[in-house]
Amino acid sequence: MSSQPRRGVMKVALIEQQRSTLEISPSAVEGVRCSTVDVFRASTTEAPVIEQEIREKEAVDLPWQVVVHNDPINLMTYVTMVFQKVFGFNREKAEKHMLEVHQLGRSIVWSGLRERAELYVQQLHGYLLLATLERAH
């Protein structure tokens, strides 16, 4: 990973700053993404506007799924090893997901908050697996 903060990470840091500045309750901020513009507003004079925007964006952080797709090149043993390394699955669980990928074409290997899901997909791409993020239905 490079030392440059990614935008998602910056957002989280800024939300933390926002919490302390405006004393918005954690439950109101939970799972909210707001733009840099929102935060600059927060630090100046338009706090009520922010709260309104937060409410509008509350639905953004529904669970995301990490999906691994089948490809004919990656070896089954390799995919199993990657699942064990990235997700800490035991051998049995890793093989179950690997076979799901192989036989059904895809497997949902993790679901949760977007930032973490992004990190997992990045790791999987580092191992050259075909992996995507999807919004959970």
Added chain:
Amino acid sequence: MEIHRQSDALEISELDPFLAELLRQIPESTKPEGAVAAENRLFSLPANEAETELCAEWKLYVEPDLRRLFRSATETVAADLTALNGKSKPFANCTLRIPTRNAEAWLNALNQARLVIASKYGFTDGELCDHYRSPIGSRRDLSLFQVNFYGFLQEYILRELEMGSS
């Protein structure tokens, strides 16, 4: 060709000149330049194209990290492969040592090479499972053999890593 496990390395000995040459080609084979399909496979989208913001951020922030990671693995393998450029006679068999600490880099570089070659030639599932096709014939046959040979090496390295950790 013989493969032995040593305390801190995997040793591939009795490498004939043909297989040694295939190994020497690993770093070059990882380069997707000029082949859009290969580039797209190595740096695949993180989500459906409809997630435009996510995909754009990915290209900007994550892809450079992945490029560095892949380049680092390839450089490690290239350094290990310099042992094949010794002073032995041109057609003599040779030996390659893969330090265990470099095993992950080898897995990564071999995977890059396999994905790039397969994307360039558009091999079918059937072709990829045809382990008995002769490499002699067309450039395509040779490349298919190369993909399967690299896969064999990956399998071996994985098995050794597993045995080493158990």
